[in-house]
Amino acid sequence: MEEEFASRVALTSHSGLNAIYPSxxxxxxxxxxxxxxxxxxPSAQLAASFQKAMQNQQAPLQYQVGEESQELRSLIANLLAADGTKTMAKQIMMTQGAQQGLDLVAKLLINKGDGLIVEGPTYIGALAAFDAYEPTYYTADMADDGMDLTAVKRILIQHQVKLIYTIPDFQNPTGVVMSVEKRRQLIALANKYDVVILEDAPYRWLRYEGSAQPSLKSLDTQGRVIQLGSFSKILAPALRLGWLTASTEMFGRLQELKAGTDLESSNLMIQTVTEYLGSYSLQxxxxxxxxxxxxxxxxxxxxxxxxxxxxxxxxxxxxxxxxxxxxxxxxxxxxxxxxxxxxxxxxxxxxxxxxxxxxxxxxxxxxxxxxxxxxxxxxxxxxxxxxxxxxxxxxxx
Amino acid sequence: MEEEFASRVALTSHSGLNAIYPSxxxxxxxxxxxxxxxxxxPSAQLAASFQKAMQNQQAPLQYQVGEESQELRSLIANLLAADGTKTMAKQIMMTQGAQQGLDLVAKLLINKGDGLIVEGPTYIGALAAFDAYEPTYYTADMADDGMDLTAVKRILIQHQVKLIYTIPDFQNPTGVVMSVEKRRQLIALANKYDVVILEDAPYRWLRYEGSAQPSLKSLDTQGRVIQLGSFSKILAPALRLGWLTASTEMFGRLQELKAGTDLESSNLMIQTVTEYLGSYSLQxxxxxxxxxxxxxxxxxxxxxxxxxxxxxxxxxxxxxxxxxxxxxxxxxxxxxxxxxxxxxxxxxxxxxxxxxxxxxxxxxxxxxxxxxxxxxxxxxxxxxxxxxxxxxxxxxx
CATH class of the missing domain: 3.90.1150.10 (Aspartate Aminotransferase, domain 1)
Structure with missing residues (x-):
């Protein structure tokens, strides 16, 4: 047969994502x-947490019917609060690693051809996720203190942009931290030009020296920052558990998109991590x-x-x-x-x-x-x- | 802020998927x-299988680097072969339940406005997945022996159609089985009009009387049937493990789309089910x-x-x-x-x-x-x- 694929496949089939795989x-x-x-x-602790989760009265093997992830989302809200980012458990959604957050946010916002600003260089998997929605990419090069905001401003003036994607902490792939001045300026630009910011923060809690900068989400006053986090780097990737936090209106739409994409994340893994966080010190x-x-x-x-x-x-x-x-x-x-x-x-x-x-x-x-x-x-x-x-x-x- | 969502959201925000949730x-x-x-x-067996998987030398907590799911995919290929459907482990992909297969196949094939034939009525979650790709829907009503193929033929003659979605066994929501005659006719129509068939088969192994009809995939001679299966109904939904099998060319593209969407399914769950199938009788x-x-x-x-x-x-x-x-x-x-x-x-x-x-x-x-x-x-x-x-x-x- 002669398959005729959707036009997005022309992009997604050249992501280079397989360059990561070992020789x-x-x-x-x-x-x-x-x-x-x-x-x-923490293998032994995760194994013990799994056993505890399985012994709970409410079988964690079934589909979720509503509030099963409430406790984990509250624990995450507490972790975020301790990090200076105020949010609520009901505005946290569990995702398949942070990667699914990238897919869902692009799915929410990007029509074919819509403007999307990324850092240059940026995370290869983010481009693989975004490619499927056929954005028009604009690149703001990385400097020692984060993305080039003069370039961002010029792009915002010259083009219609829906979304700015950034990894402000220990950026993938440069390792760079965005300065607090640039964080404030970026928020101001997003406010002025009415753009959503996607803050990808999987490495944020892995700082080896110096002090933490405020998250973009913590500086957001207009509900335009969506923040992604993940247990992949701090507990284990095979849990496939990350989270997303967004303002109310976007959050509801993102939940609907998540349901269509894979119904839900694994309650088994959700209860395992809930037990882990209740029994051991993440700090x-x-x-x-x-x-x-x-x-x-x-x-x-x-x-x-x-x-x-x-x-x-x-x-x-x-x-x-x-x-x-x-x-x-x-x-x-x-x-x-x-x-x-x-x-x-x-x-x-x-x-x-x-x-x-x-x-x-x-x-x-x-x-x-x-x-x-x-x-x-x-x-x-x-x-x-x-x-x-x-x-x-x-x-x- | 005034969010401007992608046009797909106009559809996905009215899926009615939440009607499933309990009162x-x-x-x-x-x-x-x-x-x-x-x-x-099989809670005790799954818990024991998880423990075994965790004790294996190769930590199942890491990202997969290549062939970690090989054994499970071989076991699934054997289950499919015993059911009359020949495929190969290397053409089986693990997904987040069958639901993710619906999302990925639509992502592969559907440009905005492309024709998609569904059964009327059909699975609500399939519409939720497809809606995100803004297809033009055509509906073929369900009869006692499966979808109305006279209607399918008329639609294929009158419109450009990329994909036919069907649940031939114990259809969701009607419970109807497609007759073997209709299965053969549907394959012939797809061949003639160069359309891909998406065969969704999560209930296929839950037959309570009568004998099994051949799967559409087993009748396919041109590599145009993509079949979805799942452990959700036969083991447990919270494993979030389903699978997809497709011909080589489509398969490679679907793998790239899966990587962009969530990188991979949980190796922890993959190894747990591998241990389960090795230690207990699924039959x-x-x-x-x-x-x-x-x-x-x-x-x-x-x-x-x-x-x-x-x-x-x-x-x-x-x-x-x-x-x-x-x-x-x-x-x-x-x-x-x-x-x-x-x-x-x-x-x-x-x-x-x-x-x-x-x-x-x-x-x-x-x-x-x-x-x-x-x-x-x-x-x-x-x-x-x-x-x-x-x-x-x-x-x-």
Whole structure:
């Protein structure tokens, strides 16, 4: 048969999302995946929490009929309140990781061709979600203190924009934190030009130094910020539990879209996490995560300083999972990775190509330190440095 | 702020999906939900399977990196093969219940305005999923042996149609089985007019009498049938695990859409069900389900025969969860439910209004017997009969 797919498939079939998946090469050291360190999962506690949930009178195996997730949503509201973001349990929706929040928000707002501002570079999975709604992308480049707001303002003046997507804390893929001044300015711009802001915050509670900036949601006075959170990075990805919080009018519509998409998230996982949060200290667990990831971050930064050629720049993230590598203009990291880094140096990063909507920028790469062991970090970055040096010299000297 | 939602929201905000949710009235007997009987969940076995999955060396808490679901997909391929449907593990994708399959297939095929044929009446959640892609709906009415294929043919001749959606086994909401002749004719029509068929089969293995008809997928020779299945009705809904099987070209595209939508289904739930199927007999469990649901079906049919007024018609389903009630034309079941059945008789069904895309048919209703106790079935149908009789007499006599 000759299938005729919907026009959105022309975009979604070139997301590059599979670049995250590991290589079959046993020698490979991969800095590609934004995976948490599996040795830090609270496995025993989650297993015990599951058993408790299953022993409860109300069987958690059935469809939900209404308020089953109420307790978890209240606990999340408390966590958000402690972080300075006021919301209510009834304005929190459970999602399949934060990823589903990206899909639902684009589904809510984006007609084909509608303007959507993203950071350049941005999270590859966000582009994969948004692509399905065929937006017109506008890119605001990342600076050391967050997205370029002069560019945002120019875009807002020149074009119809429905949505601004940002990861203000330990941005994926740059590791950058948006300054508090820029947060305030971004809210003011959104108010002035009547745009919704989608604040994606999966790494927010993984800060290794310095103090937290207020969330965009906490600065919002007009109900135009939708915030996404997730248990994927702080408990475990396979729970497939994230959350979304939005103002009342958008929230109701998002619930309807969620119902059509997959009816509901798993009550089994909802009750398991409810039991976990009731029985154990999430704060203690977060402390342990921060301690371990800070160590890896320090090793990564030390290795980058030691091994990278002087033409390379990189970010030093205060939290999260990523550092961002920039090579001089004209250096094609995707090409170098395919012809040199992978086959000859057995090391992988995520080249910048697919992290910009236009796929035109090729001299950057995301380096993830979260799931690589200490020994591997040093060895892998040494290989990366050698591979970059030899590729750079071949081309430029 | 003044939100401007995407145009799809005009449809998705009127799905009527919340009609399924139970009433707060403690006296209410509700035949609305298509819920399985919670007393039949294999809770202890699933809890044991979860523990086994958690003890495996490979932590099932991490993101999947590739072949984690291979074993479950092979087991599903075997179950399908035993049912006469040949497929391969690599053409089976795990989804969030069958519901996500509905969303993904519409996402794959439907541009705004594209033709989509549905059965009239059809599954309310399918309309909720499809609405988000703004199809042009065409309705083929249900007959005793499945959808009206004369109507399907006429629609295919007169309009551009991309997709035909059908539940051939124990249809939701009518309980009807499509005859084998109609199955063959439907495949022939789809071949001739180059249309994809979406076969939704969540109740297929819950047959209480008679013999199984071949699945549409088993009759497909051109790779144009996408089949959906689910563990929701046969194990437990809160697993949120269903599956989709499609031909190679469509399958790859559907995987990309799934990744953008929620990255992946829970590996924790995937490994739990893998352990369950390896340790226990699904066939024995299905036998037990069939035995129990057959009993409820019999009670429901006996009660309908005893209590309904003679103006009412109803279907006698050979499997699944539903019987379909039809009152004479002009009888408005939604109105009667709101003004009589609910407040005065404390009984609820799902009126036909939202089960047709045009929402214009009002003299039918879905009656679900799956999650109501034996005593409640008799008492509830008695109330329903009394309510219908008194409403009918008031209006027509």
């Amino acid at each position: 079959q090469d046993p020698e490979m050291i991969s800095f590609t995946g934004g995976f948490p360190d599996a040795s830090l999962f 203690d667990h977060l402390q342990q995560l921060r301690h371990n990831y800070r160590r890896k971050r320090d090793m990564m930064v030390a290795a980058l300083q030691t091994y990278l050629p002087r033409e390379a720049c990189f970010t030093v993230p205060q939290g999260g999972f990523f550092s961002w590598l920039t090579m001089p203009k004209g250096f094609d990291l995707e090409n170098v990775q395919n012809t040199q880094l992978k086959p000859n140096f057995h090391v992988m990063v995520i080249p910048s190509t697919h992290l910009f909507p236009g796929k035109g920028r090729r001299n950057g790469a995301r380096i993830s330190f979260s799931s690589v062991s200490a020994t591997q970090i040093d060895l892998g970055i040494k290989r990366l440095g050698n591979g970059l040096s030899s590729s750079y010299q071949k081309k430029y000297i | 707060q009235d403690p006296e209410m007997i509700s035949f609305t939900g298509g819920f399985p009987d919670a007393s039949l969940f 024995d469990h299905l036998q037990q389900l069939r035995h129990n649901y057959r009993r409820k079906r019999d009670m429901m049919v006996a009660a309908l025969q005893t209590y309904l007024p003679r103006e009412a018609c109803f279907t006698v389903p050979q499997g699944g969860f539903f019987s379909w009630l039809t009152m004479p034309k002009g009888f408005d079941l939604e109105n009667v439910q709101n003004t009589q059945l609910k407040p005065n008789f404390h009984v609820m069904v799902i009126p036909s209004t939202h089960l047709f895309p045009g929402k214009g048919r009002r003299n039918g209703a879905r009656i679900s017997f799956s999650s109501v106790s034996a005593t409640q079935i008799d008492l509830g149908i008695k109330r329903l009969g009394n309510g219908l009789s008194s409403s009918y007499q008031k209006k027509y006599i």
